[in-house]
Amino acid sequence: MKKSLPLPKGFSAAGISAGIKKKKKDMALIVSDVSAETAAVFTTNQIKASPVKWDLKVVEHDGARAIVMNSGNANACNGEQGMADAEAMAALAAGKLGIPPLDVFVCSTGTIGKPLPMDKIAGGIELLFDAVSPDGGMDAAEAMMTTDLVSKTVTVEIDLDGKPVRITGLAKGSGMIEPNMATMLAFILTDAAIEKHTLQCALRVAADMSFNRITVDGDRSTNDTVICLANGQAGNELITQSSKHWKLFFQTLEKVMFDLAMMIVKDGEGATRVITVKVTGAASGGEAEEAARAVANSMLNKTAWAGKRPNWGRIMDAIGYSYAQVQENKVDIDYDDVPAVRKGMAAGTPEEELVAAVSKEAFTININLNLGGGSSVVYTCNFTEDYVRINVE
């Protein structure tokens, strides 16, 4: 039996095959029964895909009702035609709902620099509105997939003074993944009633603590987008940053986004294991992050982890060329709680214990620079020949 995805109250969804990709679902639709508060974060890449530019306008104006997305084509680097196509895609969906185009978010993911096949998009939108239902969540998640091996969804329910509130997340992404977003799309739906600026603040902070902590290959794409719709259908008391339910809502939102982020890094192209890189004792938080990223993005480290080899010298090397200040004779490194390096030198732990530590399904590399109070954490994956196979093809 097919897994189902419980959507928050007042949301419906669909995922169908519009023929953009061969034989696979390639378009998704999410609709709220009523206008929802919106928040969104986008790629920091200077080259932004047309749908990202469109969505920047949508999120600036009040409320939205729908998200329409396609995979197989990124609608990036298509100039004025790309912008016209993104707007037309929104207008087609808006027409079906009888709302203004600016009430519809548009997302595209796939190949860069090919015109969007608007005939297929138009046909797909017809099919989506035929199929849309409260049970369509899993179909939508499937249609979001590109090189993903699994669809990625999370639903959590919380109780706010007797009112059940649900937060549901759908995401895609596996290559071009790096802190500050990637070819990554995530839609967060909730029936919570929440004030717009509170929602925006929550989404931005939660994104920094989830999607912006993961890295697969250090590439940031042109299309990364996280959109949140909050339609208020749960009937809870309006959440603001000073209300008592703010904390629980934020923590739940963060959990949903963190879980989605971990699903993405676990499904990294060719990856088999998740590795957590924690840096403490840096001169500043920013330097801790630079050091953690250098380690997490080093091909020499990622291939060593694929081979289940401790190879802490490659970690020393990476922090040494990072922008973080490092004093060789102060550095301590542990794999989980197994000492690998003390004061910049081998800690003396027998090789077989180090090998065992890095052979686990998941493990944490704890790096203490012993210089100050800055700390940071980044989640990454190992790097196998399969990544090359996937990206050569």
Place this chain on the structure above:
Amino acid sequence: MKKSLPLPKGFSAAGISAGIKKKKKDMALIVSDVSAETAAVFTTNQIKASPVKWDLKVVEHDGARAIVMNSGNANACNGEQGMADAEAMAALAAGKLGIPPLDVFVCSTGTIGKPLPMDKIAGGIELLFDAVSPDGGMDAAEAMMTTDLVSKTVTVEIDLDGKPVRITGLAKGSGMIEPNMATMLAFILTDAAIEKHTLQCALRVAADMSFNRITVDGDRSTNDTVICLANGQAGNELITQSSKHWKLFFQTLEKVMFDLAMMIVKDGEGATRVITVKVTGAASGGEAEEAARAVANSMLNKTAWAGKRPNWGRIMDAIGYSYAQVQENKVDIDYDDVPAVRKGMAAGTPEEELVAAVSKEAFTININLNLGGGSSVVYTCNFTEDYVRINVE
């Protein structure tokens, strides 16, 4: 018959197996009959191997006679014992020559964090002095190899007012290669008579135009070293920065180092082709370099090139997330002279022509940001499954 390497006048060399690696040559020696002027450039990594720290002292004092090196062990992250071992290695070689230890450069390359096997090093130094001869250049180049598939040597001879002057280079390196050096060692020998500061200036500028232009995997190692010895045995008039032969000497030095750098990038771990990334029209030279590096180090680009796919979208993506200022609708990209992108969009060249352009043994990606006068060039290689195989093992 074995290829021979003509050394400059007054130099001899040897390469032998000391048992640090299994059955392969793993130690090399280069000796000048007389004290030579010295110049050197080292890794910018904050974590420097012990031999690098030793060599910094050698190059600061006047003159040197020898270089002794081992592969199979980097003598990095070994603390005080590492420094003592590097100095002992210099002292052992110096003892054989009856000179002070500070007249001997020491280089090590290989695994980080394992103590140098000093018994094998001592035995190896005995064997090296038994073997050293003017014909030993190729043996020395072989002993420098780690994951290199081929040894890397260049010899060029120039005529300075009737005096033949020779510049000979020996290098190793294939992984951990990125502008600003890598697990890369290069020894440049010349019988030219040249003033010390002139030599230092020439070496630094030539390194910026050769070894610092290549990138294999974006990693910079703890041991990168380029050492130049100039023993004056050619009998030419002393070269200074104001002398008439300065320009020819510098150009020849640069050619030797550039040829060695190209050999290294061509022998990049798992690589099969050399790709030149040229950026023009950047807001500054530094920004041009940032953009070129982002493209050259992007795994998505390197795997696309391995698959002989144009995939210019991945180039747009990489310049977009680089630190260089980019305006999407001004970017032009050509593969050699085949237009791929005009004003940020597909140039309209048929796909098969683009595929043909990136299928060549070597090709240049010309990126014009059309913003200013900054330009830069970086040389890189494609990325295949073999890199992963090599580094997993």
